[in-house]
Amino acid sequence: MDKMKSLLLTRKSSGTKGAVAQEFLLIWLDSNIDTRTKYSQNVVTQLGNVINNVKISTDNGHCLQLIQSMTDDKICMVVSGTLGQQIVPRVHNMSQVYAIFVFCANKTRHEQWAKDWSKIKAVCTDVDSICHVLRKVLQESEQNIFITTNENLTHKTINKLDSSYMYTQILKEILLTIKFSEEHMKEFIYCCREQFRKNNHELDNIERFEREYHKKSPLWWYTCECFLYPMVNRALRLMDVDMIIKMGFFIADLDRQIQQLYSTQLNKNQFNKHFMVYRGQGMSKEDFEHLKKNEGGLMSFNNFLFTSMNYNDCLKFAKRAMNTPDLVGIQFAMSINASRSSVPFASVKDVSYYNDSDDIIFPMNTVFRIHTIKSIEKNNRLFQVDMELTSDTDKDLSIVGDRIREEISLDQNEWCKLGHLLCKMGKSDKARKIYETLLEQTNDDTEKGYIYEQIGLVKYNQGEYDEALKFYKKSLEIQQKNLPPNHPNLALCYKRIGLVYNNMRKFPKALLSYNTALEIQQKSLPANHPDLASSYSDIGKVYNDMEEYSKALSYYEKAAEIQQKTLPPDHPDLASSYGNIGSVYENLKKFSKACSFYERAVDIGQQSLPSDHPNLHQWRKNLEHIKKKL
Numbered sequence: 001m002d003k004m005k006s007l008l009l010t011r012k013s014s015g016t017k018g019a020v021a022q023e024f025l026l027i028w029l030d031s032n033i034d035t036r037t038k039y040s041q042n043v044v045t046q047l048g049n050v051i052n053n054v055k056i057s058t059d060n061g062h063c064l065q066l067i068q069s070m071t072d073d074k075i076c077m078v079v080s081g082t083l084g085q086q087i088v089p090r091v092h093n094m095s096q097v098y099a100i101f102v103f104c105a106n107k108t109r110h111e112q113w114a115k116d117w118s119k120i121k122a123v124c125t126d127v128d129s130i131c132h133v134l135r136k137v138l139q140e141s142e143q144n145i146f147i148t149t150n151e152n153l154t155h156k157t158i159n160k161l162d163s164s165y166m167y168t169q170i171l172k173e174i175l176l177t178i179k180f181s182e183e184h185m186k187e188f189i190y191c192c193r194e195q196f197r198k199n200n201h202e203l204d205n206i207e208r209f210e211r212e213y214h215k216k217s218p219l220w221w222y223t224c225e226c227f228l229y230p231m232v233n234r235a236l237r238l239m240d241v242d243m244i245i246k247m248g249f250f251i252a253d254l255d256r257q258i259q260q261l262y263s264t265q266l267n268k269n270q271f272n273k274h275f276m277v278y279r280g281q282g283m284s285k286e287d288f289e290h291l292k293k294n295e296g297g298l299m300s301f302n303n304f305l306f307t308s309m310n311y312n313d314c315l316k317f318a319k320r321a322m323n324t325p326d327l328v329g330i331q332f333a334m335s336i337n338a339s340r341s342s343v344p345f346a347s348v349k350d351v352s353y354y355n356d357s358d359d360i361i362f363p364m365n366t367v368f369r370i371h372t373i374k375s376i377e378k379n380n381r382l383f384q385v386d387m388e389l390t391s392d393t394d395k396d397l398s399i400v401g402d403r404i405r406e407e408i409s410l411d412q413n414e415w416c417k418l419g420h421l422l423c424k425m426g427k428s429d430k431a432r433k434i435y436e437t438l439l440e441q442t443n444d445d446t447e448k449g450y451i452y453e454q455i456g457l458v459k460y461n462q463g464e465y466d467e468a469l470k471f472y473k474k475s476l477e478i479q480q481k482n483l484p485p486n487h488p489n490l491a492l493c494y495k496r497i498g499l500v501y502n503n504m505r506k507f508p509k510a511l512l513s514y515n516t517a518l519e520i521q522q523k524s525l526p527a528n529h530p531d532l533a534s535s536y537s538d539i540g541k542v543y544n545d546m547e548e549y550s551k552a553l554s555y556y557e558k559a560a561e562i563q564q565k566t567l568p569p570d571h572p573d574l575a576s577s578y579g580n581i582g583s584v585y586e587n588l589k590k591f592s593k594a595c596s597f598y599e600r601a602v603d604i605g606q607q608s609l610p611s612d613h614p615n616l617h618q619w620r621k622n623l624e625h626i627k628k629k630l
Contacts, residue, residue, distance in 0.1 A: 023234055024098070024138065025073045026051040029063045029087065030080040046127050049201035050134050051076060060087045067091055074098045076137070078130060081110040088117050095326060099137050101130050118325050142230055143281045143317060165300050167425050167610060168239065169365050172255065174421060178414040180249035185213065188246045192227060202227045218254040219261075219361070222304070223352040236303040236364055241422060241430055251364070254304065258363050261346035266338065270347065273339045277307035277360050279332040280314030282321025288328045291385070295373050299387070305362040306348075307334060315376075322381050329382040334368060336389045343367070343389055362389075419454060426613050428461040449478035453493060460500055469500045488531065491520040495538055502542050514538045530573065533562035537580060549584050556580045572615070575604035579619050582626070591629045598623040 026047055033040050033056055048054045057063035060083055067075060075097050079087065081104030091097050102123040104110045114120045122133040189210050196202040205226035213221070221228055232251065235243040244251065265271065283291070291299075308314050311333075318329035336345070345362045349355070368387040376382045415434055422431035435455045442448060456471030476493045483490055498513030518535040525531055540555030560577040567574055582597030602623050605616040 023074055023230075024051050024076055024141075025053045025055065025070060026076045026078065026134075027055050027057055027063060027066060028078045028103075029057045029060070029083050030078075030103070031058050031083060032080070033058050043127050045200070046131055047078065047134075048199055050131050050138065052196060052199055052202070059083075060090075063087060064090060067094060067097065071096055074141070076134065077101065078103050080104060081106065085110070085113055088114075088120065092117050092119055098141065098324075099134075101134060103127070103130055118323060140282070140317070140320065142233065165365065165367075167421065168236075168302055170421055171241070171244065171418075172251070172364060174414055174417050175244075175248045175252050176255060178248060178252070178418070180252065184246075184249045185210075188249070191243075191246055192231070196227060217351055218250060218257045219348055219351050220353055221250070222254055223348065223354060223357070225353070233303045239302070241425070241427055245418070245430075255363050257351075258304075258346050258361060259344050261351065262344035265346060271336075271338045274335070274337050275309070276311075277309055277334045277336060278311050278314040279305070279307045279334070280317035280319075280321075281330055281332075282318070282324060282327035283330045284326060285328055288330070288383070291370070292373055295370055297370055298367055298390070299370055300365050300367045301362070302364060304364050305366055307332075307360045307362070309358055309360065318376075318382060322379075329376075329379075331376060331382075331384045332387060333384055334387045334389060341389050345389075416450065416454070423454070423457060423461070425610060426615075428458045432458040432462075445478055446482055449475045449482065452478070453496065456496060456500075460496070460503075465500050465504050469497065469504075472497045472500065486520050486524045488521065488524055491517040491524070491531070491535075494520070495535060498538060498542075502538075502545060505545070507542055507546050510542050511539065514542065528562050528566055530563065530566055533559040533566075533573070533577070536562070537577060540580060540584075544580070544584055544587065547587070549588050553581065553584045556584060570604045570607045572605060572608045575601045575608065575619065576615065578604070579615075579622065582622065586622075586626055591626055595623065595626045595630060598626055 028043065028047060035041065035044070035056065044054055044056070055066060057066060063083075064087065073096055077084075077091070077097065077100045079100060079102055081102055084100070084102050084104075088100060092100075097119060100117070100120045102110050102114050102120060103125075104123065105125060107123050107125050111123045114123050121137050122130070124130045124133065189206060192206045192209075193203065196206065209221065209226070209228065216224075222232070223229070228250070231243075232247060234240070235247065236251075311331075315331050318331040321327045321329040343362070343366055345360055345366075348357050348359045348361050352359070367390055369390045371386045371388060373383055373385050376384050415438055419431040419434040419438075422428070422434070432455065435451050435458065439448065439451045439455070442451070452471045453475035456468045456475060459465075459468035459471060472493060476490070476497065479487075479490055479493060494513045494517035498510045498517065501507075501510035501513060514535060518532070518539070521529070521532050521535055536555045536559040540552045540559065542552075543549070543555065544552035556577060560574065560581065563571065563574045563577055578597045579601035582594045582601060585591070585594035585597065598619060601619040602616070605613070605619055609616045
């Protein structure tokens with residue numbers, strides 16, 4: 001099981017990067033477009049070499065409908081002079097419209113009206129000029145994209161990072177331990193070719209990447225103007241786990257090179273003990289308001305972070321962002337204490353695509369503490385954010401991370417760990433693909449038993465209860481042959497079988513399985529072990545579903561009592577217990593008490609779970625529902 005075959009399907013400063021946009025859509029609007037002519041075909045091809053997704057429209061009505069249907073996309077428009085003059089006033093303030101380019105025969109005439117609209121970036125008479133300016137705009141956009149992990153910030157969580165940071169960090173740790181093979185690279189290249197199948201320019205780059213990957217360094221490829229930089233950044237920003245796994249070999253190689261450069265450069269005393277780096281970019285007004293609320297708190301960048309030691313160069317990029325009306329210019333000023341921080345960073349000089357670059361790169365998930373946010377030049381759209389690189393960890397959040405690592409470390413290999421993490425993140429379908437591939441590759445009974453159980457868990461999460469029961473029973477049969485009768489793993493398997501029976505409303509069978517699990521745990525675990533709390537919760541759930549509410553409440557309270565003694569106050573398991581107790585009080589028509597416990601569940605969930613986690617979604621839904629009954 002050492003391979004997972006067939007599973008994975010101009011930057012001269014810290015202000016520029018990337019020639020290909022994969023998050024953008026381009027609309028070419030011109031009444032004279034005729035896709036049967038070589039001219040129109042050539043224009044589409046050239047535009048498609050910059051933005052992969054090009055759509056054509058020949059009238060304003062159709063174009064407007066197209067834009068209105070794409071509220072989640074970033075749209076660049078190439079418009080003719082005549083139609084542009086009519087449609088720009090109607091679409092200019094739409095948030096999805098990022099930039100507009102006027103493509104016309106009479107430049108002087110159309111520059112007159114175009115100067116009144118800030119999203120119009122250029123008026124050009126040839127497609128080469130359009131593509132040149134378009135690339136620059138997209139490079140700046142790549143610089144502007146920014147995400148912090150404090151998504152659910154309140155005054156209570158000012159010093160905490162959202163738990164999605166922990167999941168991302170653990171995902172990175174797992175990727176760094178996986179032994180990727182040439183097969184993984186081939187699968188990634190296949191995926192790239194599929195994505196860029198109509199883009200001849202990028203297909204050439206992909207072929208070169210395949211042919212010469214090991215002849216260049218990861219940093220060289222990452223800074224090269226091709227598909228890779230925006231593709232990696234997009235996957236990391238959006239936490240596109242499927243794509244992150246596909247490109248995992250490259251992310252791991254890049255991270256290792258940064259670590260190696262850091263050690264080498266530090267030993268050569270290449271850095272002062274204390275120095276400053278900067279990053280100039282744009283930020284949406286909404287994100288900036290969010291950032292201001294986090295002053296004094298922690299922030300992480302999910303992607304690999306480029307910075308520069310040149311303050312003025314970075315400030316130019318921050319100021320340039322103000323040309324886009326929806327953005328605020330941000331100058332990050334980052335204080336680095338090399339003697340105190342354990343976080344790696346490296347100069348890319350002589351190793352990047354641009355040998356003369358003075359950039360400093362930080363690995364994904366680098367954490368900073370925000371000190372002050374202040375206006376630059378008394379401009380209400382230009383700000384400096386003073387930050388400090390920190391190796392400090394939030395105590396409570398690190399306990400959650402350690403707990404996740406503890407559970408995942410029990411898995412047999414790195415791919416099992418990855419599958420387990422995906423289940424924790426609520427991404428069951430992606431976990432299933434990994435487990436099914438692992439199952440095809442192993443002949444070991446112990447590994448099969450574990451994988452059957454994990455597939456059963458995935459099937460359960462997808463509501464396929466009969467299938468889940470089948471895999472759980474296969475797992476139990478194997479484990480009973482290979483483990484002592486009071487082994488905790490047997491208890492876990494019985495618990496999962498009980499959960500399936502309970503959801504099938506076969507309550508006696510559910511109670512039998514749960515009580516068997518509890519008996520094993522009571523013999524093999526300490527009295528206040530969190531797993532005992534989990535079993536009490538399971539039994540409480542059955543009684544709640546059987547409408548025996550007093551028994552349900554008793555078991556739920558036993559669970560919460562253990563968790564309050566053994567877990568940090570914002571642990572997600574404690575949130576689950578509060579949610580369970582709330583459901584009993586709701587069934588007992590004690591709506592005020594139910595509301596109180598639902599609120600506690602939501603409060604903890606917002607601190608300890610990813611914002612899109614299904615449990616958090618359910619607790620919010622319960623709270624909203626119960627408030628209507630008060």
